[in-house]
Amino acid sequence: MTFSPRNRIEVMHGVNLDQLGRRASEHYGDMTLTELETRISTEAGDLGLLTRFFHTNQEGDFVEHLHRLEGLADGIVLNPGAWTHYSYAIRDALELAALPAVEVHLSDVDNREEWRRRSVIGELCIARVAGKGPPGYREALERLHTELSEE
Ligand code: DQA
Secondary structure: OOOOOOOOEEEEOOOOHHHOOOOOOHHOOOOHHHHHHHHHHHHHHOOOOOOOOOEEEOHHHHHHHHHHHOOOOOOOEEEEEHHHHHHOOOOOOHHHOOOOEEEOOOHHHHOOOOOHHOOEEEEEHHEEEEEEOOHHHHHHHHHHHHHHHHH
């Protein structure tokens, strides 16, 4: 029997995250999305994880990408941007994907506007990391690494 490690992580960014580098630096820092993805990929490699990256500004594309993950990923790191706070469509698609997922936010969503405190995907995720900037993704990867090695 061949042993196949469960190490494939889908890193998904949603609406407006392609604008990193132009967005309010006090919340999001100065890194572009490409720079952030490069950093995440290196850190994942250190943990023995393989990453694939996806970004869209279209909610339906984000949903359909989640639909297609079956058999292609073992875990998900997702930052859906503002969709986090209201998209039941993404929530339902994440439930369908049925993979361990970690919600990440660069900014400290719990200490900004009231509406950012609510997450409609939170209860489906094994963890949430917020307000730690790019290092938060490393924490998310470590959490998934632990989860996938325990299964
Ligand atoms: C964000 C926080 C959201 O409230 C916001 O709409 C974003 C980015 C973050 O990474 O801090 O677009 O998800």
